[in-house]
Amino acid sequence: MTKTCVICGKTFESYRPNAMTCSYECRKIMIKRNHAEKVKRLEYTFKKVCPTCGKEFMARTSAQLYCSDECRIKGALLKRNAPKPKKTMDRLKEIALEATKNGMTYGEYVARMMK
Ligand SMILES: [Zn+2]
Ligand SMILES: [Zn+2]
Numbered sequence: 367m368t369k370t371c372v373i374c375g376k377t378f379e380s381y382r383p384n385a386m387t388c389s390y391e392c393r394k395i396m397i398k399r400n401h402a403e404k405v406k407r408l409e410y411t412f413k414k415v416c417p418t419c420g421k422e423f424m425a426r427t428s429a430q431l432y433c434s435d436e437c438r439i440k441g442a443l444l445k446r447n448a449p450k451p452k453k454t455m456d457r458l459k460e461i462a463l464e465a466t467k468n469g470m471t472y473g474e475y476v477a478r479m480m481k
Contacts, residue, residue: 372396417441 369380371388373395378388387393412425418437425431432438465475 418444 367380367383368377369385369388370377371392372386373392374388376388378385387396412428412430413422414425414430414433415422416431416433416437418432418441421433423433432441461475461479462472465472468475470478
């Protein structure tokens with residue numbers, strides 16, 4: 367019977383009713399394509415929650431964090447603009463805080479520290 371190759375579009379004669387390609391070369395390409403599609407489908411198996419929009423989405427890899435490029439860029443910007451945690455509190459404020467904690471004024475506390 368005459369068939370049409372799904373890869374190159376050429377017509378070919380085949381005795382096999384399920385033949386889809388004209389040659390071994392085309393068959394190889396088809397198998398490769400099918401495999402690639404299978405892998406693509408398998409890749410979307412990580413259920414994640416986008417930290418930018420809070421939407422649930424299927425990630426391609428476990429490393430993917432955001433649902434879309436838009437959210438990824440937004441997320442990176444938010445991260446960059448987030449206030450950096452202060453490593454050291456202002457020393458004066460720290461002393462003042464300690465003083466109030468101990469029921470003293472700043473002056474009293476400092477005077478006591480000097481002793
Ligand atoms: Zn072909
Ligand atoms: Zn998102």
